[in-house]
Amino acid sequence: MGFKDFRFKVAIRVVLVGVTMAGVAWSINDPNMIVTTVLFGLVSISQLLELYRFIARTNRKLTLFLESIKYSDFISGFSADNQLGSSFKDLNIAFNEVLEAFRKARSEKEEHLQYLNTIVEHVSTGLISYDTEGQVQLINATAKRFLKVDTLRNIDELIESQSRLYKVLFDLPTGKSTLHRIEGDIQLSVHATDIILRGTQIKLVALQNIQPELQKKELEAWQNLTRVLRHEIMNSITPIASLTSTMKDILIEDLTEKQGQYELPEEAVEDLQEGLGTIEGRSQGLIRFIDAYRDYTSIPLPKIGKVAVKQLLEYTMRLMKVELRKSNVTISINVKPESLMVNVDEELIEQVLINLVKNAVEAFEPDHPAPEINLTADVDRLDNPQIKVRDNGKGIIREALDQIFIPFYSTKSKGSGIGLSLSRQIMQLHNGTLTVESESGEFTVFTMTF
Known part of the structure; x- marks a missing residue:
């Protein structure tokens, strides 16, 4: 050995x-x-x-x-x-x-990779990734179905068949999303993000068909709108119908003919005048309601441009200066960074801010000791610019929070109910959101995210 x-x-x-x-x-x-x-x-x-x-x-x-x-x-x-x-x-x-x-x-890694590939191929969200040269790194079956292709080696191959979607994919900034309608009954939500893989920048795009959800939400919106419309119209038509019937009875009972002329007692005349005045008032109210509905459904498309947020808030404050002074409300502005810019239609966003500040002013009770409104602007964790309108008024009850953005719903006795719904619609036209947070008796914060 x-x-x-x-x-x-x-x-x-x-x-x-x-x-x-x-x-x-x-x-x-x-x-x-x-x-x-x-x-x-x-x-x-x-x-x-x-x-x-x-x-x-x-x-x-x-x-x-x-x-x-x-x-x-x-x-x-x-x-x-x-x-x-x-x-x-x-x-x-x-x-x-x-x-x-x-x-x-290696065997476990291959099994895990196969497992992930199976998931990617079977999810209902389309996934496609490509490098800066347009070379496709990954595309699943759902994305192929949306794009109507069997294979895709380079994203430039979409120029002929899907030119509009091709432009959307390349123009969409990282972390943003947009809507795109393709042929047929398909509405795509397109979301993009960038990743670094082995030193190479890769753009990952998710395509999700949100048409079923949109149809469901559209149906709910129409049901809510129909309910509100029915409520408002019936509130006007019912007293008009009732008064018309009463006035008819007055004419039948009190109208008399003497020597070829018709006469009414003075009391009956007063009742008819009162009834006609009420009918006129309710009719005018119904006309105003129809005008408000017309305004809600005829918002112009935004003309996008770069706007300095600080300048936008200061201009809004100047517009509301008289009303703020009359209500004895203190207002402050805080923008970080002060050079913060947003790509918006300045006039439409001014309309949103005016509406939010006006609502905040009206939220204060007459005996509030120190009414205050804070306008702040910064960026969220995803680097999206956001503007917040906060007041220390009476707040919004929890039951109303889910309803305040429904057209013609109002918590105010003389409110039209279209201000907040109109504001949210304007934000949606900017691919943004308008959300609310409130604590009854403490505060209310409306957040505009772009």
């Missing part, structure tokens, strides 16, 4: 090399032993080469092991030189265990 031990064989070779080199040193000083010296020299060289070959076998094993890891070749094994001793056998076992661990890790 000792001759099979690697260390023993190395020691033997080193000893033999030493003996041979000693023979060379001994014979080289004797001129009569030139041949012997040459033979000793040749033997020494051959022994050194054999020692090198023997030692290099370990280096080759290590090189083979590292190359197996480098090229993911985990099929190879190490056992051919186990007979060289326990140290080699232990090294082979360690190498094989490491390769087995890599083999198992």
Whole structure:
């Protein structure tokens, strides 16, 4: 067994090399032993080469092991030189265990990748990713169905078949979303985000068909609108019908004919005048309601331009200055950063701000000790600009929070009920949102997010 031990064989070779080199040193000083010296020299060289070959076998094993890891070749094994001793056998076992661990890790990685690929292929959201050159890295079955393609290697291939969608994909900023209608009854919500993959910038786009949800929300909106319209119209028509019937009865009972002329008692005349005045008032109210509905449904498309938020808020404050002073309301403006800009239609957004500030003023009770409105602007965690209108008034009851954006719903006795719904519609035309947070008796905050 000792001759099979690697260390023993190395020691033997080193000893033999030493003996041979000693023979060379001994014979080289004797001129009569030139041949012997040459033979000793040749033997020494051959022994050194054999020692090198023997030692290099370990280096080759290590090189083979590292190359197996480098090229993911985990099929190879190490056992051919186990007979060289326990140290080699232990090294082979360690190498094989490491390769087995890599083999198992790669297998789990491939299974996980296959699992993710299956999920991506079966989700109802279309996914497509491409680099800065337009080379498509990933596209799932849903995206292919939306784009009406079997394969897509480069995003530029959409220029001919889906030119409008192609423009949407390239113009859509990171973190933003937009709506796009394609042929048929499909309304897509398009959302884009950027990722860095192995040093390459990749744009990931999600395409989601929101048409079913839109139809559901549209139906709910029409039901709410119909309910409000029915309520408002019936509030006007019912007293008109009732008064008309009463006036008819008055004419039947009190109208008399004398000498070819019709006469009415003074009391009946007063009742008719009162009834006609009431009918006129309710009719005018119905006309105003119809005008408000017309205004709500005829908002012009926004003319987008860059606007300084601080300048926008200061202008709004100047417009409301007289009303604020009359109501003894303190107003403050805080914009961070002061150079904050938004891409909006300035006139439409001014209309939203005026409406929100006006509502805030009207939210204060007459005996409020210190009415205050705060206009603040900053960016949210997604770097979207936002403007907040906060007041410390009576707040909005929880039951009304879900209703205040419904057209013609109002918590005020003389309110038209279109201000907030109109404001939200304007924000939606800017691909933004208008939300509210309130605590009854404490505060109300309206947030405009662009």
